[in-house]
Amino acid sequence: MADFTNDNFRLDGKVAIVTGAGGRGNSIGRAYAVALANAGAQVVVADLNSEGAQAVAEEINAAGGKAISVQVDITDTASVENMTVKAKESFGGIDILVNNAALMVEIVDKPLSQTNKERFDKGIGVNLWGAINCAQVVAPYMAERGGGAIVNQVSAGAFPAQSFYGVTKIALLGATTTLATELGGQNIRVNAIGPGMTKSDAGLALTPDDSPMVQFVEAKTPIQGRDTPDALCGALLLLVSEAGRWMTGQVLNVDGGWVMRN
Numbered sequence: 001m002a003d004f005t006n007d008n009f010r011l012d013g014k015v016a017i018v019t020g021a022g023g024r025g026n027s028i029g030r031a032y033a034v035a036l037a038n039a040g041a042q043v044v045v046a047d048l049n050s051e052g053a054q055a056v057a058e059e060i061n062a063a064g065g066k067a068i069s070v071q072v073d074i075t076d077t078a079s080v081e082n083m084t085v086k087a088k089e090s091f092g093g094i095d096i097l098v099n100n101a102a103l104m105v106e107i108v109d110k111p112l113s114q115t116n117k118e119r120f121d122k123g124i125g126v127n128l129w130g131a132i133n134c135a136q137v138v139a140p141y142m143a144e145r146g147g148g149a150i151v152n153q154v155s156a157g158a159f160p161a162q163s164f165y166g167v168t169k170i171a172l173l174g175a176t177t178t179l180a181t182e183l184g185g186q187n188i189r190v191n192a193i194g195p196g197m198t199k200s201d202a203g204l205a206l207t208p209d210d211s212p213m214v215q216f217v218e219a220k221t222p223i224q225g226r227d228t229p230d231a232l233c234g235a236l237l238l239l240v241s242e243a244g245r246w247m248t249g250q251v252l253n254v255d256g257g258w259v260m261r262n
């Protein structure tokens with residue numbers, strides 16, 4: 001048995017896909033991709049927005065890391081297969097999948113009681129099926145390498161589910177524990193991160209400093225109501241590295257204590 005050191009968080013030789021990493025400039029996906037590269041992983045920056053994905057991959061490469069960008073629609077299995085093949089061709093396989101892409105600003109403004117079928121299908125299609133689709137396609141590649149780690153991005157807004165958006169995220173937590181059970185035999189761990197109100201460009205557009213929601217959350221949280229995307233990256237590195245090897249089927253709430261359990 002080896003003693004624990006900070007090296008247990010290193011990801012040298014690992015290959016990671018981050019979906020939704022190329023959208024709005026200061027995004028959580030970008031922060032995740034950069035953090036994984038800084039820990040030694042080779043990173044596939046995947047997004048519907050190909051220019052944004054390319055910009056993040058270039059940023060990582062310019063800083064001495066290794067990244068490629070791929071345009072992907074996570075709801076489309078052929079598109080996800082294309083992303084996966086490109087990852088394997090470029091870096092030899094896949095060890096880590098971060099299911100971060102989602103519709104948030106696009107669907108968060110409507111309560112569930114006013115969500116029609118078209119909007120429901122779109123939101124569930126991206127936020128739930130998109131993540132499951134990526135896991136289904138990527139899992140066999142992970143199994144080829146002896147296992148892997150999947151992290152699904154849920155939200156403080158799922159505990160309890162607030163609005164239709166919150167429902168899509170609590171559903172994704174259900175998929176997290178189910179996939180953790182089903183894929184454990186292949187040594188694939190599946191966990192989730194539940195960010196609080198995060199100051200990404202999308203988050204800031206949704207809840208600017210002077211919004212009542214910010215004041216409500218600031219008053220409710222024990223340490224601080226909001227933080228920047230890099231505040232989530234320690235949880236990510238724990239869940240995808242050797243440091244977290246005994247963890248599966250869990251959600252880490254990273255939110256200043258907004259969500260608590262007894």
Ligand SMILES: NC(=O)c1ccc[n+]([C@@H]2O[C@H](COP(=O)([O-])OP(=O)(O)OC[C@H]3O[C@@H](n4cnc5c(N)ncnc54)[C@H](O)[C@@H]3O)[C@@H](O)[C@H]2O)c1
Pocket residue numbers: 019020021022023024026027028029046047048049072073074075100101102103104105126130153154155156157194195196197198199200201202203204
């Ligand atoms: N910002 C917050 O306060 C906050 C809080 C909790 C959870 N989250 C979650 O964190 C994640 C990232 O949020 P963000 O604030 O960086 O927002 P963001 O809008 O910048 O990121 C979402 C990304 O997903 C991409 N995307 C959407 N549909 C896609 C599809 N079909 N295929 C591929 N890519 C697609 C978008 O292009 C975008 O780049 C999301 O899952 C969001 O729900 C955010």
